[in-house]
Amino acid sequence: MRPRDGSEEEELLNKLSRYCRYWTDLWSDDSSDIAKRTEIGPMRYTEEPPRFAMLLDLLEVFSFEVTELTGILRWPIDVFGLISVRDSLDRNRNYIFERTRNNCQTLTAKGSSLVLTGPSRAILLMDPTEFEIELRVKGTSPSEDKILSAEAFGYNGTAQRHRCGSLRSMMLSGARSTLEFNYAHIPVALEATISVRITGGLTGFCGKFIAHTASIKEDVILLDSGEEMVAISHDGAIDFCRSVVALEGNGGVLTVSVHARQSGDENIICAYKHFIPELTF
Template sequence: MCYTSEPPTPEYLFREQTVQIFSIRVRAPTDGLKWPLHVHGYVATRDSMDRNRNYLFRCARDNCQTLTQNDPFLLLTGPSRGVVFLDPITFEFQLKVKGKGESEDEMLAFGVFYYGDGNACARKLSMSIPHNRCTLEYEVALRPRSVEATISVKIVDGSWPENHRGQVVALTSGVDGEIVLLRSGDRELPVGSDGAIELSRRVVSVDLREKLTVAVDASLSGFLARGTAEFKPENYGTSHGVCDLGSCKIQVAVAWSLFVIVL
C-alpha cells in the first residue's frame, strides 16, 4: 500500500510482471516422517524490488501448524507485497517438524531454488520441488501487467451466522483457481470488536486487463452461502464493495498500488 494514496509518477512507478502464489503443499514425507506433521519455520521469496525476504509462510515453534494427509497445505500469511518478476526469483525455505523437545526437532526442508519460467504468463503452474525429506508443490502464475491489491474485509451490518465456518477467497478473471485469504476451519471466525475480519493473507497481484472478485463463504453441514464483490483494477486509490450473506453484509476494501523498482 506504499503508493495507494499517491497519483502515479510515470518515471518512478510501474505496472510490473509479478508471480502470484496460490498455494504450497507438502507431499510424500520420507525417512521416518509420518502424518500428521507439526511444522514450523518459513518459506520466503527474494525478488527485484529490494532483495529482502518476503515471507509466504512463517510459523514459530510454539505455534506450529499441523499438516495431515487430507490437509497438507501450508497456511500462507504472505506475501506482504507483490512478488515482482524481472529476473529469476529466489525461494528460500527452512521447515522443521516439531519433536517432543527442541533438540528432537527434525528438518523437513532446507535450502533455496530459483524460479525463472517467463513463458507461462497465461496459465497456472504446478511445480514439484524435491527437498530433504519431502516434496513441496508450489502453485503459481505469472501476471504480466499487474498492480498490487491489498484486501481488507469488515462486517458493517448484521452479524456472522452462528456456528458457521468462514472462508474468504480472491479470484482473478485471467487465471483459474482461488487464492485463499482466510479459512477458519473448525475455529471461530476472527472478527474484531469493530467488525473487522482478520485475514491470514491480504495481497493479490491483478493484471490491469482482468477483474478481481472477492468472495466470502459461510457454511454449515454442507450448506454454503457465498457473497461476492467485483472490482476493476486501478493504478492507485481504494475501491469498495459489499458481500451480502443475508445475515450480514461485509464491506470489502481493495487498496491499489503500483511498484517502484530499486536498481
C-alpha cells in the first residue's frame, strides 16, 4: 500500500511515514520488521500462572467510526487497510482492524462504524501506547485508490490515569475524513478471553454477541452477523470477530449477552451471563 511518488496520496501519508522512520530507528534491531504482528496471545497464564503477578492498567477499544467525509470522497465507500496498536510487551503490531483490498468493508452515511477484528490480546498501559491508522478507499483500480485516514498517535496511560474508569472519545480529523475513536482506560485490570460453543438446539440463526463490564456499560461487539447466518464450526464453536475484553480486577463483573433470531423473523431471543473473576494471587 505505497503511494505513487509526488502524489497527493504521499502527502497525506506524511505523519505516518515520519512515525515509521522513528519506529525503525528505535526498535528495528529488537523487533525486526515494522509490520510484524505481535506473537504474544491471550490466555498465556491460564494453566501455569507466573510466579510473580500484579494487576496493571489496560486499554479497551470500543469503536472506530468514520463520522465525516471531506474533500473528494463521497458515501458509500469501500474501506480496507489497518488500525494497529503497539505496547511495551513486544512493540509489534496488535491489529484492531485489518482488511485487504479484496475484502473491503462498505461504509455508508448511516452505517459508518468499522467492524473491529482485535485486539488479539489486551493492550497494556505500563508505558505509552502507539496507534497506527492507514485506511484506504478502494477505487476502480489500485492506482485509483484513495487515502481515507493516515494517522499515528500515542496514548500516555500514566498521564491520563486520572481519567480512567469511564468512556472516552477522541476525534481524529484529516484532509479527507474524521474518525471518532471510543475507548476506556481500565485500572488494575484483567484480560478476559471469551468463546461460545453451541451444545444443542438450532444452529441456523442470525445473532449479535456483546460483552460489557459493570462500571463501563459501553458494548464491546464480539460478533454481529447482521442478516447473515452465524458461522459455526463442526464442533459447535462460534468464530468471533473479537474475543478479548479488559475487565476491572477489583470487583469487576463481565456480562456476555446474545441477541438471536431466525432469518426473516423479527422475534429476537435474548440471553445473558454474568462472570465474576476469582483472583488467586
